[in-house]
Amino acid sequence: MRRVDKAKYTEEFKVAAVQRVEAGHRPADVSRELGVVEQTLHNWLKAQREGRLGHGQARAVTPEQMEISRLRAEVSRLRMEAEILKKAAAYFAKELL
Numbered sequence: 001m002r003r004v005d006k007a008k009y010t011e012e013f014k015v016a017a018v019q020r021v022e023a024g025h026r027p028a029d030v031s032r033e034l035g036v037v038e039q040t041l042h043n044w045l046k047a048q049r050e051g052r053l054g055h056g057q058a059r060a061v062t063p064e065q066m067e068i069s070r071l072r073a074e075v076s077r078l079r080m081e082a083e084i085l086k087k088a089a090a091y092f093a094k095e096l097l
Contacts, residue, residue: 035073
């Protein structure tokens, strides 16, 4: 199994994600849309409550940037699904022989 590099997110991205949750979206939905591990989003929410998030000169995240992030997460998920399907097809083809 290959090692997954630690993702780095901008302060603006974190603040925008937290704002979506505070606006009433479920954390699970926001994390899935943005391609962020749900626990990471909860850590950002906790940091926001403790006043440790958003102290930098955060620029607003544009809708285009949010869409790009969502699409990247979807591409990653689809690649993983395609890999699983390839392995399954190879397994079942092997059984037929």
